[in-house]
Amino acid sequence: MITGTRAKLSVIVLQAFFQLFQVESVSFTPAWWVSAPCVFQSWFVKPYFNSFVTRTNTCGELRSAHVGQKVTLYGWVQYQRQGLFLVLRDFQGLTQIIIPQDEAHSHVKELLSNAPVESVVRVTGIVSSRPLGQENPKMPTGDIEVKAETAEILNSCKKLPFEIKDFIKKSEALRMQYRYLDLRSFRLQSNLRLRSQMVMRMREYLCNLHGFVDVETPTLFKRTPGGAKEFLVPSREAGKFYSLPQSPQQFKQLLMVGGLDRYFQVARCYRDEGSRPDRQPEFTQIDIEMSFVDRAGIQRLIEGLLQHSWPEERALIMTPFPSMTYEEALAEYGTDKPDTRFGMKIMDIGDVLRGSDIHFVQNALSYPHGSIKAICIPQGVVSDCSALGALRLFSASLLEAAGLALRDPTAFHFLWVVDFPLFLPKAKNPTELESAHHPFTAPHPSDASLLYSDPTKVRSQHYDLVLNGNEVGGGSIRIHSAEQQRFVLEKVLKEDSEVLSHLIEALEFGAPPHGGIALGKLLFLLNS
């Protein structure tokens, strides 16, 4: 709680902070306001890992400045050598522990010399400088060692099914069976912590800086029409089922109708379509919805969100992100999620070849919309060049295998893809239309009248966020007119609008214009 004195002091510092910024002639505008607190926060708040426990330090913390201090560490035995020293590990790092050799500490020597690898140990001792020449510059704690005075084996470890070292390849099945051992590796620890921190910074941006409200929506929901990929959950009433929703789409739209104005949720979603390496039956998305917003508003929000939360140790990301229409993406990259880290665009060379006498070329060009396209591959290592979009990526892989650095794995190329078609012909019956994304997507304002005359030509207000060739987010401005929503469902999609009557009715009771986005695979891609 804020005591009077503390609150007063905070206000003083607040003023000092403003003054410093004014000296640097950074004006106090909302834009500044938006970016400043994050800077302060990331510098000011360093987690304190030793609160509420009796350890004095973590195993990654001790430096020369601690020499002479009595410390208590808790950790796992990484390895032990000949009863002389052992290395203790926790989530933050490694510390070398010197096992005492004198008679007075024979009990400590006995304990530590016989503790199996990965046993859990408490050690109390004195921080000392390592003898000259024995420092380890590769180890953050490599200047010191701890001379053990007392020790306790808190839990002994039986023989491991595999070694807990990052460079040791384990079978996937073994890693899954002993997931808790796998988690002790530096890589998985760091992935979990990176995810937690990044989501925390996203929350700060949305909640603290921009007034978004974190609302948890139910996951035991009624079935969505056409939601074939939903898990069903039998209820206590015979023959009645809940379903686990694929996204909180309907809930977040209803929250906008409820006047919430700015909603977000780190939302658990479910999709019953079997597991794949990049797709799991349950997954999480950063789910966002705003009232009174247009496409550009959502795009600036997301660019700011990613800049704010991007890990400091990764390559900087520049905003605004470039934007490309769906049509351009298909024409130049043969896909709606282009990897823009490298060129090799698809080019139309029909005009060049139109005068040639190559028979199959002339034949292809003779059809309506007939064209001949090509990709220019630098240093033509590959002789086969017979397809487009997917081939471009395949060629990149081949070129990289041959030693050409095409796609920088540390670069992050974000791209907006916009102006998707609102409807697509159904795969099974091309005379009927289905939503390119979902039936709540609003038509492009320039094409609104086409909705009633030629719906196949209507572009939507859907936008995808693409990162290095992966779709990492997608959203749209939604339909907020009950009449337009009913027309889309009944007349264009030929669906029974009754199953969505609760949503359509909500639109009739003063639904604000609104739109949103969901960020999905982003966190997955960031992990190393």
Add this chain to the structure above:
Amino acid sequence: MITGTRAKLSVIVLQAFFQLFQVESVSFTPAWWVSAPCVFQSWFVKPYFNSFVTRTNTCGELRSAHVGQKVTLYGWVQYQRQGLFLVLRDFQGLTQIIIPQDEAHSHVKELLSNAPVESVVRVTGIVSSRPLGQENPKMPTGDIEVKAETAEILNSCKKLPFEIKDFIKKSEALRMQYRYLDLRSFRLQSNLRLRSQMVMRMREYLCNLHGFVDVETPTLFKRTPGGAKEFLVPSREAGKFYSLPQSPQQFKQLLMVGGLDRYFQVARCYRDEGSRPDRQPEFTQIDIEMSFVDRAGIQRLIEGLLQHSWPEERALIMTPFPSMTYEEALAEYGTDKPDTRFGMKIMDIGDVLRGSDIHFVQNALSYPHGSIKAICIPQGVVSDCSALGALRLFSASLLEAAGLALRDPTAFHFLWVVDFPLFLPKAKNPTELESAHHPFTAPHPSDASLLYSDPTKVRSQHYDLVLNGNEVGGGSIRIHSAEQQRFVLEKVLKEDSEVLSHLIEALEFGAPPHGGIALGKLLFLLNS
């Protein structure tokens, strides 16, 4: 992203902040570190609600200082009077809009005079002082009004099923059917926002200040033995089911074995036992687990967490919270979740009556452990006084109905209840034992040897957090020895330990001592 200059400035301010505290002779200890950043943060970060949209202000924002400014507001028509003015509402408040009466603005007058209540409107106009004597001191924006210049009806509202006013009582069924209209009320808006802010501050405390890692654990899980109240989810494999877990208990223990050290999650949990006003099939708990911690450590953590996140407008909460043993709670309050806002404790008056010649008293006292107990009720309004624990609460209700202020509804009396029994006789078969809480609870260190000789006498390391007579949290120090866990399951509880073999095996691979807690009903109780 942090630019060099900003980072440097932040460091300067950081030093200034320390110096201020040193002047006030508050030493720089971990305890201070823990509480200081929150103070700064709550003063520094104010959400900016108008980013990414074209409104200049919310409807709760304008004051005399804004007079003369041209503003754009978006909101819902709260009411409209005779074509002269209307009140516009959004999530932040109300603003009075003056409808122009001159010919040049006849279109605006036409629009605004005919907009049905709860229609969504954009208004641009000039902020003006209200005429002298027409200010409304009850309204935060009551000093000003906005003279509309342009307006747009963004969505018209059809006739409402009920008025959106807090004082109008609606039937529960109608409120649920039109939940999005109910959400527009001040009370529900404020509840949702309070919850979001409080959880955000909890996250700051856990993640930013104390290094807890937010880990999302799966909800499609295998069935827990004895988990009769779990929802089942059919998988794609015939005859195989997932279950939706009642808590992430097993996952968080495995994360500790994985060396995560400090875990938290705002965790969705499921319990298939039908709906009740204070219990729903899905609910959320603040789920916490730590390694190398004892009961006192968890208690101090939670006290700090609640102080940090407690809404500023509610009564202060004092720490440390008082603590009471299970035995004391039952003896003095007749319940393991005492409401300590009022006295009326149960007293043993056996000794006083032992010398009396009242037959039934003597009879009761003649049994082994026989006793006579009483409650002292002030100003004895109630003549019937025939039962204990529940009666105490019932008496309090009766006394309050008779006008006696016993339980302050604005007071928050937290209480730890500790030293629960580890096992209880099964209700259906009292010769067998079941876990008082769950089979992973560690025995009290003083009673550890009793586990093998007389398990009925063993107290546990379980702790409950009680607020005003409601259990709002519970947790324990867990068993971290595989041998002890196997003994409890097989020898005491007579259960098949095979179904928990994954957990027992994990304890064999260097599981650290660990414990945790889950806070459940807290948020529910805070809502007004």
